[in-house]
Amino acid sequence: MSLAKQFAVYSFLICIINPFKIADRNNNRSLDREEFAIACKNFGTGLDATETNIIFDHFDSDRSGHINYDEYVYALAVRINFILLFSIFEREK
Numbered sequence: 001m002s003l004a005k006q007f008a009v010y011s012f013l014i015c016i017i018n019p020f021k022i023a024d025r026n027n028n029r030s031l032d033r034e035e036f037a038i039a040c041k042n043f044g045t046g047l048d049a050t051e052t053n054i055i056f057d058h059f060d061s062d063r064s065g066h067i068n069y070d071e072y073v074y075a076l077a078v079r080i081n082f083i084l085l086f087s088i089f090e091r092e093k
């Protein structure tokens with residue numbers, strides 16, 4: 001992988017990690033429903049409470065009541081189609 005591609009992937013991952021750290025207000029490396037709702041509001045998503053809860057339940061794949069970092073990354077990766085992103089990089093070769 002070229003340096004430019006490594007930088008692009010690194011930048012992409014930082015874009016995922018930073019919002020999680022900001023949302024994790026008590027720094028326990030997971031988001032509860034309240035933290036998630038506050039983050040959605042603060043990030044200006046425009047989601048109402050019902051929509052926020054639906055998305056929280058989607059992210060909380062093990063139904064623990066908390067979104068851990070693995071669940072967060074996995075849900076986002078699926079959402080933006082991580083495979084498509086890398087296929088674009090491969091086409092640039």
Ligand SMILES: [Ca+2]
Pocket residue numbers: 023024025026027028029030031032035
């Ligand atoms: Ca937390």
